[in-house]
Amino acid sequence: MIKLSLPGSLLLAGEYSILTPEGMGIYMAAGPRAIITLKEDRQFRLLFRMGRDWKESMYAEKEPLWLAVKHAMGLESAPPTWKISIDTSTFYNNGDSLGYKSSAAAIAGLLAVFHHRTIHEPDGIEKLIIPAIKAQKYFDKTSTGIEIVAALLGGTGLFIGGEVPIWRNINIELPQGLGLIRNSKISKTKALSNWNRWKSINESDWLQQKEFSNQLIEQFIAVADSSVYGHSNDSLNSFGLLRSLGELGALLGESIDVPAKLTIEDDSWIKSLGLGNELALGLSNESLKMQRQGLRLEN
Numbered sequence: 001m002i003k004l005s006l007p008g009s010l011l012l013a014g015e016y017s018i019l020t021p022e023g024m025g026i027y028m029a030a031g032p033r034a035i036i037t038l039k040e041d042r043q044f045r046l047l048f049r050m051g052r053d054w055k056e057s058m059y060a061e062k063e064p065l066w067l068a069v070k071h072a073m074g075l076e077s078a079p080p081t082w083k084i085s086i087d088t089s090t091f092y093n094n095g096d097s098l099g100y101k102s103s104a105a106a107i108a109g110l111l112a113v114f115h116h117r118t119i120h121e122p123d124g125i126e127k128l129i130i131p132a133i134k135a136q137k138y139f140d141k142t143s144t145g146i147e148i149v150a151a152l153l154g155g156t157g158l159f160i161g162g163e164v165p166i167w168r169n170i171n172i173e174l175p176q177g178l179g180l181i182r183n184s185k186i187s188k189t190k191a192l193s194n195w196n197r198w199k200s201i202n203e204s205d206w207l208q209q210k211e212f213s214n215q216l217i218e219q220f221i222a223v224a225d226s227s228v229y230g231h232s233n234d235s236l237n238s239f240g241l242l243r244s245l246g247e248l249g250a251l252l253g254e255s256i257d258v259p260a261k262l263t264i265e266d267d268s269w270i271k272s273l274g275l276g277n278e279l280a281l282g283l284s285n286e287s288l289k290m291q292r293q294g295l296r297l298e299n
Helices: 064-073 102-113 126-139 146-153 188-201 203-226 232-256
Strands: 002-013 024-040 045-049 082-087 156-160 166-170 178-182 269-273 279-283
Touching: 002 102, 002 146, 002 203, 002 232, 002 269, 024 102, 024 146, 024 203, 064 102, 064 126, 082 102, 102 126, 102 146, 126 146, 146 156, 146 166, 188 203, 188 232, 203 232, 232 269
Parallel strands: 045 082
Antiparallel strands: 002 024, 024 082, 024 156, 156 166, 178 279, 269 279
């Protein structure tokens, strides 16, 4: 039996910028871990658990997640004796997504099953990123791949959008007292449609906003990467830059009719996360914890 696990992921900044070339974003591996298990069986089988109970795909070879991985790897057919179980139940609460991008963790893990013997080789995990991004984009054409990078590498890092994205891990520590707050969710499809329509009419405004966002992200990385927390100036600087990024996102949200501040009191809200604003960073007694390790073998 082969057993792998991968963390969930969050996009801390650059929600719309990374959809365009040279747009910067900050990712963090966080939340629960998806568990992918491979066993031998009499035929190819796929089982999923997103809640309490396991469900088996009736047509495993036509399952969208499998088709995405098959496309990315150039496979002609499924392994005839593999039973693959994908457990993302901890990414949900009573059927509602917690916002940690379970599909990215599932796709990256499913692809990693085929390479489990090389994971511990030098750059073994890095070599999985491009095919996993290809699979994720096949599954979700709006994906940039940033959630794949976070799930495979763990930790925090910088992501730069484009046809061939660029990424690098960075040791970022968020200020203490920042946690996740549930927000009212807006359809990702609606958010993208509104943004594309606005951007096509206001191209120069968008380019200025993206440039400002990139500058704030560079400043945040410079502060947060070198900070020794407990040093009040650096901690306050990184906190202020996150709030500035939040206000910039709120300004864009007003322009495209996707408000960032939906149900959260102004004094606790710092920054909304994601295209649909389903999560936000805010003042919280439970600080957000990153998952420092990405893909790992559990046996």
